[in-house]
Amino acid sequence: MHDIDTKMTGRRARWLAGMALGALALSSQAQAETLQGALAKAYENNPTLTAARAGQRANDENVPIQKASGLPSVGASVDYQENLVIPGNSFVAPGRVLSAGSQLSVPIYQGGAVRNAVKAAEYRVEAGQSDLRATEASIFSQVVGAYMDVIRDQAIVQLNQKNVAVLKTNLQASSDRFEIGDLTRTDVAQSQARLALAEGDLRGAEANLIRSRENYVKLVGDAPVDLQPPPALPNLPQSVEDAVAIALNNNPDIEAANQRINASRADIGAARAARMPKLSATLGGGYNNNLHSIPAGNTVAENTTKSAAAGLSLTLPIFQGGRPSAQVRQAQSRSSQAIETYVATERDVIAQTRGAYAAWQANERVIAATEQAVGANALSLEGVRAENSVGTRSILDILNAEQEYLNAQVQLVSAKRNSYVAAFSVLAAMGKAEARDLGIEGGALYDPAVNYRRVRGQIWDWADDPKPQQQATDTRSIPAADASVPAVEPLPQQ
Structure with a gap:
């Protein structure tokens, strides 16, 4: 029996070795989905994004509305x-x-009221276009997170399934050795307890996978099918200083806040026109x-x-009861608010960029360290099993070594997910995580300036748009997610 157990030690170690290193890669199938494909579906069908586009089109109309007062x-x-x-x-x-x-x-x-109102509306159109960029980057960040969550959780389910299979084999071997008096009932009970805990962990991992898949459906509008490993991210900065410098020049939230300052200053001019x-x-x-x-x-x-x-x-106007001066002071206070909001936005962007960069770098180091831990734990498990076969290690030692090996593999796939998501967050903070930066597959990209150019000079009273129609796809017909994963390889035969 000791010889059989020793042989199985090497087989199981070879069977589990390398699992963590390939946990993020799934088998290629006819309906395999790539990250770019998922982003393209979200870009086309995500209701938050399509609603933001409609909101920006409504914002565009403020320019011809204000122009109409001067025509x-x-x-x-x-x-x-x-x-x-x-x-x-x-x-x-x-x-x-x-x-x-x-x-x-x-x-x-009209005392400059129309001119300033039009300027304010134009600035707010530019701010809205920047807000739309920020919404796009936010949706893409969520899709990347959901995509990587599914890959991670599927890998964790597979790891737990294999762990359960190994523990079942351990329990059977312990029971057989107990029958011949080689082990005690305590050894068998320890194997049973560890198997029960592993099965509970598997159920938890399956629930996490279902939740991640449903979140993916919510964001992308389609079920995740054989998600492929993500591509390398482009335009990553060489240092945190580079990341912050690019973010300060290109982050859409900062651009929007700056345009709102300009709009608020134009509002002051429009308020002063009431006295003219x-x-x-x-x-x-x-x-x-x-x-x-x-x-x-x-x-x-x-x-x-x-x-x-x-x-x-x-x-x-001769006397209006103080209304004009109150409106001017109100506009000035709102301009002060816009200035302070800009400072707060800039602070947020700097903090987000530095935090995401630190998380990315930290997880890269975690990956390197955990890869070493996975290899070391694989060797440790093999050694503990060999030592158990000669009586110098207990069954509990084997169970602990198996658990440490599993924990290292789970930590590795989690670190890979966290590193990728953090790196994408760096790009988002830098203003480099939009469709134009990521090579989104599909048709032409949505350009909010096209609608603005269409409507800004419109003076015809009957130039309505077609009846509004739903743009985003619903998810009613998509079946509820389950925890199925590619079949776990059977244990090597004894």
Whole structure:
């Protein structure tokens, strides 16, 4: 029995050795998914991202809305009146009247209100475009995390499945040796206890895998099928100083905060315009037709009349109860708020960049150390089993060595996941984690400037867009996730 156990020691060690090093790589299948493919699906179908695009299109409309206040306006009216009772002493009152009129109003000077309001709207469009970039990077970061979570948790389930299989074999061997009096009941009980704990750990790992797969579905809109190892990330910085310098120049949150400062300053100018005179020109005309309802022979009134008038209107505010100065002070305070928000945003970006860079570097070191630990634990397990076969090690020593080997493998796959996600977070903080930077597969990238150029000069009152339609895909038809993984290789035969 000792010889059999010694042979199985080497077989099991060879069978488990290298598992952690290949835990992030899954077998290639016809429906294999890549990280770029997952990002492309999220880019096209994630509802948070498609909603943010719609919100930015709504933001674009503030520019033509503000421009409209400085453009001419034309109105027309038509009235028809039937006089049911005509006073007895009225000899010229018509029985019915049809009247029509029109008026053209042209703003000439509004104290800078329109100019500043348009500038503020344009700055907020630019801020919104930067916000959309930030949303895109945030969604991509979440997708990368979900993608790596599925790979990690699937690897951990596989590791736990193999650990359970090994412990079952250990239990069977311990039971056989107990039958021949080579081991005690305590040894068998220890093997049973460790197997029960391992099965519990497996159930927990399976629950984590299901949760990760469901989170992937939520973000990507499709079930994760045979996720492939992720590619190397581009444009990673050489130092934390480089990362921070790039982030300060390119982070979309900083750009958005800066544009909001500009918008708030334009708001101050728009508020001051309330104290300025306003001048506009008007042109109007009218037409009345009594529809031959004036009594015949009346020479005083005519059945048809026409009119036209043109003029200038000057409004000069003198006293408004302090409203204009309050609005100016309010706009100034909001500008101060925007400035402080910019500083806070800059601080956040610096902290996020440095923290993500530190996490990335730390996990790279963890990977290197854990790879050594995996190899050392594999040799240790083999040695403990060999020593047990000659009576110098107990069953508990074997169980502990197996647990340490499993823990090292789990730590390795977790460190690989953490390192990749942290590195991607560095790119996101640097403003380098958007579709244009990552080579997203599929059609043309969404450009928010296209819609802005389309609508910014639109002055036609009937230029509606098509009826809104759902853009993101729903996930009702996707089956609930399970914890299935590629089949675990059977134990080597004795």
